Amino acid sequence: MSNKKYDVVIIGAGSAGIASASSLLKRRADLNIALIDPSADHYYQPGWTMVGGGVFSAESTHKKTAELIPAKCTWLQDSVTDIEGSINQVVLKSGDIVEYEQLIVAPGLKLDWAGVEGLEEALGNNGVTSNYRYDLAPYTWELVQKLDSGKAIFTQPPMPIKCAGAPQKALYLSASEWL
Ligand SMILES: Cc1cc2nc3c(=O)[nH]c(=O)nc-3n(C[C@H](O)[C@H](O)[C@H](O)COP(=O)(O)OP(=O)(O)OC[C@H]3O[C@@H](n4cnc5c(N)ncnc54)[C@H](O)[C@@H]3O)c2cc1C
Known part of the structure; x- marks a missing residue:
């Protein structure tokens, strides 16, 4: 000591x-x-x-x-x-x-994935992704590129979250690619 x-x-x-x-x-x-x-x-x-x-x-x-x-x-x-x-x-x-x-x-925010039932198991498979994880953000882009038609659902939780705009930015960037 x-x-x-x-x-x-x-x-x-x-x-x-x-x-x-x-x-x-x-x-x-x-x-x-x-x-x-x-x-x-x-x-x-x-x-x-x-x-x-x-x-x-x-x-x-x-x-x-x-x-x-x-x-x-x-x-x-x-x-x-x-x-x-x-x-x-x-x-x-x-x-x-x-x-x-x-x-x-300045220790940042701790993410509470377990706060949504089933989310931890679902992430990274079957079209479920999050830009809030380093390993999954590339999967978001993969899914955007693969989607030719149908519906995509984007979620935005209430505050406190890291970067209030991040969920919407994911939507706008994806929509831009699809357009
Ligand atoms: C997808 C995404 C998009 C974002 N977009 C934006 C944006 O456009 N603009 C914006 O301003 N922000 C954005 N953010 C928010 C972003 O998290 C912050 O801007 C910035 O990265 C936060 O930095 P930080 O230093 O507070 O936290 P972090 O980068 O999380 O760093 C915290 C550090 O504290 C350390 N730590 C934790 N506990 C302890 C402890 N007990 N003792 C010592 N060290 C500890 C950790 O190891 C870590 O290195 C975004 C976040 C995400 C996930």
Whole structure:
């Protein structure tokens, strides 16, 4: 177990965490910033809409996290398990404690596929797809290309969802191809 201290600690090195770190460093290059994220892989999720529309390849939305961490930041490859806000500390899965002056919390949204009965089993088969998964967005494009006639059903759940426009964008891009 070890203690480390930073001016700014950012939980999550997704698009939000990395953009926040870059933006802060552009204005205050002397800041000592730590990004905490266990994932070695980074996915540019907005790109999955374009994968489903046949515009991007899935591979172009995937990069190694290590390549994206701003040069002046420290990447702690670990998960945050506790935030001790009253004493400016976060606790990591490894047991390490990290102290901060300012904390940015950007761990993204967790998808709840099991919230719709039967969805997990159905996805990826028999014409059921979702642009919300890296491995399935290419299947969306495959289905769009295969459909010559008939009906396609698009669903849009209520908020909170990632990108309120993504379900509609899938519909517009598909319709554009069919037209
Ligand atoms: C199909 C699709 C289309 C979208 N289109 C758009 C769009 O057009 N425009 C737009 O603005 N947004 C869009 N979004 C929303 C998109 O999710 C966000 O813009 C962006 O990717 C979110 O970035 P994030 O950093 O908040 O989350 P994420 O990219 O999910 O990153 C969160 C990170 O936090 C890490 N993490 C989680 N828990 C912990 C923990 N306990 N400790 C440490 N790290 C942790 C994860 O490993 C992950 O790397 C879209 C999303 C989807 C799925």
